[in-house]
Amino acid sequence: MTEFVVLEPGAVSLAAWRAIYRGAVPSLDPAALPAIAESAAAVRRILARGEPVYGINTGFGKLASVRIGEADLETLQRNIVLSHAAGVGEPMPVNVARLMMALKLASLAQGASGVQLETVQLLEAMLLRGLTPVVPAQGSVGASGDLAPLAHMTAAMIGVGEILVDGVAKGAEEALREAGLEPLTLGPKEGLALLNGTQFSTANALAGLFEAERLFQSALVTGALSTDAARGSDTPFDPRIHALRRHTGQIETAATLRALMEGSAIRASHRTGDERVQDPYCLRCQPQVMGAALDLLRQAAATLATESNGVSDNPLIFADADEALSGGNFHAEPVAFAADMIALALCEIGSIAERRISLLVDPVLSLLPAFLTPKPGLNSGFMIPQVTAAALVSENKQRATPASVDSIPTSANQEDHVSMAAHGARRLLSMSQNLANVVAIELLAAAQGCDLIGNGLASSEPLEAVRRLVRSRVPTLVDDRHFSPDILAACELVATGELAEAVAPLTLPALA
Template identity: 60%
Template sequence: MKQLIQAGQAHLAGLRAIRDGAALELAEGWGMDVAAGLATLHAALASGEPLYGVNTGFGKLASTRIHEGELAKLQLNLLRSHAAGTGEDLPRAVIRLALALKAMSLARGASGVRPEIVETLLALLEHDMLPDVPSQGSVGASGDLAPLAHLSLVLVGEGSATDTTGVRRDGDAALLAIGRLPAVLGPKEGLALLNGTQVSTALAIDALFRAEDLLRASLLTGAMSVDAARGSDTPFDPRIHALRGQPGQIRTAAALRGLLAGSAIRESHRHGDVRVQDPYCLRCQPQVVGACLDLMEQAALTLEREANAVTDNPLLVAGGELLSGGNFHAEPVAFAADTLALAIAEIGALAERRIALLTDPVLSGLPAFLVQAGGVNSGFMIAQVTAAALASENKSLAHPRSVDSMPTSANQEDHVSMATGAALRLRPMLDNLQGILAIELLAAAQGIEFHRPLTSSAPVETAHAALREHVAPWDEDRLMAPDIAAARRLLAGHRLAALVPLA
């Protein structure tokens, strides 16, 4: 399957497909734009004027002129010297996105590269021969230099790449396996390849997709907890949310109404319940998760724009000029990642409070720690502690990274975005959130069973049945960790998220 995308007009749905395995096909005509940009670059080079990164050094060395005979060596040395990353390799899904984003950016024609550079990026993506890229080493300004250098080394037959079977090849062997030859870089091509925000943007987009799925899952587990605690659906009445007018709140309230519609558990206590109001973790789900949804959609808008952007430097612009600027500064991506971090932390914090409620017999009316014969059995006592630990860790990780800056390149690059670190930290945060929701799924399913033979709504019962395919009810104490792992695997797919009617 291929995603046909006009350069500069990609949508997140198409990028999700590419992340998940689709190849990228650029719409017809992109080669003409690239050829026009290349002609402009050659004309500027022929003028003899100093052109940053083309016939000069880089960063603090920008005033150093490079002899014409060394221009190709300049670009190759740039890739080699800047491949200074460290840490674990980036996930394959992120590399797929980064390759696509870099190809789309170069295809805009403002970077001065040859068509074959773009074609090789597309070929690596199509054959799933993905460069090995260490995750650490970018501060999110002057572009994601180190990770993009590692990615780009494969194009010149250096570095390494790994195929779908896990076989790692040297760069030249990787190119041979997909029918390509190593490139000899032309003027500016090395700089165009490693200058840009594609890695930080790919990390943030990948995190956005996971966060969207987990937000949906949190509404499902939240609805299950409402029924398990015999809570009220009145707080989700549309008239309440219309009076405030916050769009995310309105949408999440509607989703919760849909998830609880038809619940016999709810109907059993609709009248005569002495409780007037539920605790906030049940009652205020639309206000909290809806605000998170609004933040995530703002982040999505920023990231979709960045996915379509040209972010290297200098740039060939209308009128045939080569202009130096700062599109490589990833401040928008850093802000988007920090926004996602806030949402992820808050979704998990609210879910942890629901777990605590379910395990507290005073608040829930259920057996203590959701197990009969308490005392000899501890039930969900420590599972709630685990959820609390994960929520606490996410609160620390949610501190904004965009407010930090470390001057680099002998103070030439004196303010940086830290966007790559901001996006990288979303992965462990999402893993933590998935763990919290897995524990809530287990706890809420256990709570619902104390109300049998009454049933919950159709979507809640579907989720309950899906969990019970892998995890038995908690009749007496056993190892809890395998149950949490099984619930996490269920959440990792789209099966539960698909049950949530989030219009």
């Protein structure tokens, strides 16, 4: 059943954006319509004064000093769309493109952009009818707005370029008309209002954030299962330790790990007679590492929640004073910082998970058969899955280098400092896919480790539910077999959230 989300401009929750990313259909709160109409009327009044106003009757960027006559205003707006639709590369994923459209809809609806009601209504209708512009993902530096990708979105609205309908690319004009919609004729300022803004960067950053949230939860579960498989101690998760440090994420993470392991017969069997005094950091320091990642993701979430409810085009229209004020809200530095934080969290979650996989395959550390196979030598077991995890973690380390510290002047040095938010955010989905595979490998290794302990010992109730789920898709590894399908099946459990849901009614930490 299709879920619908009503956008109240300036007050859209993170949960609503998450729902849209997952497939919900957005619509606009009708209460926003008067402000949109009044903003468009203000543009007409400003034009009537005959004064040069940037983006309304002048050129753009370095050409802002060029005055445009009234007869050419419509052509001016169409030209900026066509000239700026210069993106390259693979198209945006459909769900991210739709999130971008919804973000732009909510921004325009705040009545500070000077667009016509018809423009907002067309964007809303395209979302409702499942019409998604084909938008090349490369070409934005994150200031002056995400110009190239948003230009491709806008080009589709005026009947140029391509639109995806049920996964099939059609000519934009044809797709609109088949859906009973007319291509848009842009009025004064409208092309600039649609092109300017941070919606491409923000949509990609939100997509990365929502994937990171699910992967964080899955990695907590696999981390607890690995601790049991390695017969590690739950003493490092004692609440008194974490209360003294006071970090909220650390306290919550430790509490979750305790709850995941509570009642484990595997853990109870090693409370006495085990000569190991302390576990390696990848087990013992999970609350500190994962808690820090949670705090970082929540900080990024707060930034993106603010950005997604803001207006970031230029100039901005203030209808109460009939003023058009030119500023720099299109600069995506907050989004760039948030994207870098998400990238760091994704990297570190995977890094510590890979160390747990490495521990489990090492018989000296885990006290389990080498490479988690009952017949090592004849079989290689989990030898190469650990190598795969290491490769993915190193790839994410390289991608986690901050994008926000880079800048390159554009537009003949008019736009001389840019945020690089676009590719900083765009890398997050591929990093998330890498992490999903790492967590999937840990899930398989931890379940295998628990199987090899034997003696009829069970883990805790939540972790036994996880083991049953894994074994319903992937049998215990007795002899070597084609491993890739096993990883694929486990990755599906991780990426879809099914793994995290398996521990219900235990509630895992979330962003909000």
